[in-house]
Amino acid sequence: MLTIGQLAAYAGVTQRAVRHYHQIGLLPEPQRDSSGYRSYGAQAVVDLIRIRTLAEAGVPLARVQDLLEAGEEEFAAAVAEIDSRLRAEIRDLQEHRRRIARLAGGDSLALPAEVVAYLDKLRASGASEAMVAGERDAWILIAARWPEKIPAFMADKSAQLDDPRTVRLYLLIGELAAGGMDEAEVTDLDEDRLGEVADLMAEMNEESAQRGDLERQSEEMGDDAFIALMDSFASDSHPMVQRLQELLAERGWTGWSRMERTTSPDTSRAARGVAPG
Amino acid sequence: MLTIGQLAAYAGVTQRAVRHYHQIGLLPEPQRDSSGYRSYGAQAVVDLIRIRTLAEAGVPLARVQDLLEAGEEEFAAAVAEIDSRLRAEIRDLQEHRRRIARLAGGDSLALPAEVVAYLDKLRASGASEAMVAGERDAWILIAARWPEKIPAFMADKSAQLDDPRTVRLYLLIGELAAGGMDEAEVTDLDEDRLGEVADLMAEMNEESAQRGDLERQSEEMGDDAFIALMDSFASDSHPMVQRLQELLAERGWTGWSRMERTTSPDTSRAARGVAPG
């Protein structure tokens, strides 16, 4: 008669595994000797080896019993099913490998290739790393919401970067962002830059509107809640955004992620002494 | 501001997953609103999407944080390591598929091909299914103990099956086994068969001994405990085995799985009136 350790050694498994099989009823509990030790016969070794053979072939323990008792046909069917499960798992892992491989570059985390290309172009145009990171996060959000529209968006944005005014715009914004923009620290230089930025944006919005781009955009991005989220993302990122929104409001524009014309320019700030563009 | 459900929807995950990430500290707990609801900003969506991107690429959650904070070099190294882990898992699963495929036939469970071939030959020689099953289990044990010796063993056994006496032996044993062999039911016919079996075994043992096979066997199978296990396996399987051992003892042989000559024939049963072979 064998102890559990001997049994386990003969079958090439751990004692813990044997106890586990007892616990789940896969291997019957043997008799105990006078001191309470489990006492196994040779049949247990055979049973255990057959269990292990199936388990090591990827059969879930819960199905091992059935398989051992199955006739040829059921057995073949079950084997086929288990094999297809294994194939599916392998497919999943291969998909993981493909995804992992695509994560090689830093920006590509969660971003389609078009956006990565755009960000590279943006960086090349002289935009600061902080700005690129901000854009990246924004596009992560947009790509999650409208993945199918990313190619079109990116074509637009990329074309805009060919306009020197856009480059200038990002440069100015980068400088403003670098400056901190805390309440007390707004310099005259900052004010000048803000004015120029607002002017540029208003000008380019006007052109977009005339091309009908803005209208198209409003239709495509009909999810107001999501737009609000994007706007809050922008204004959370830097206090400058709020200031710019005010300046833009004076120039007849509202919104941020999705610009819209106001019926009448807001002149409240002008009344308070700030000259409109 | 977003509730957990909205956050989860934007990022394409379940609420449970989000709470899980909070629990393991992967995503910081956001502020609560007046009613205790979690209240998320847009940044949380971005963070969550980046976490998911890594997780869906097979990165263990425990490593996601590191990867998100890693520089390019560490990131590349980590990615390489994760990829090799994925490859290893795929290899394991493919190994499982290979094993599963080999389990197509019934006997092959836990048996090398040589043994399956031998069992088929045995079956073809007219042995009963019960006998084949017994042999199969015995060889499962032996293959587990001495896998490397199986080919040689099987060559021997297969050759033995070419001897008509061996076929006769198995036939007789099969008939005896089918009969039950309970104490009260031992018929004269059974006695005759037992005698013939014992004679045949003694005769063939003698020849084996003269060829030196037995000695070689004793050297190769030096594990006495294992031999005792095999013997107990045999005698557990059918009471006939004990009777045969007695008869063989009268003819000068002891053991079962590994036969050895006794120094002097046991004549105790002869003394009690049973005629030796």
Place this chain on the structure above:
DNA sequence: TCGAGGGTTGACGCTGCGTCAAGGTCAAGC
């Protein structure tokens, strides 16, 4: 005001054991 559809924490379940913890048992050597 009520019901539907949000949200909250807490806890178990799944897979296949590994790994303590806190002991009792056995064989061997002193």
Place this chain on the structure above:
DNA sequence: GCTTGACCTTGACGCAGCGTCAACCCTCGA
């Protein structure tokens, strides 16, 4: 007879990544 070390026992937590109740609170529209 005592110690030592290698066995054995049961019980319980841990692991990865959530799914799925349970039991209860909050909010909003009809």
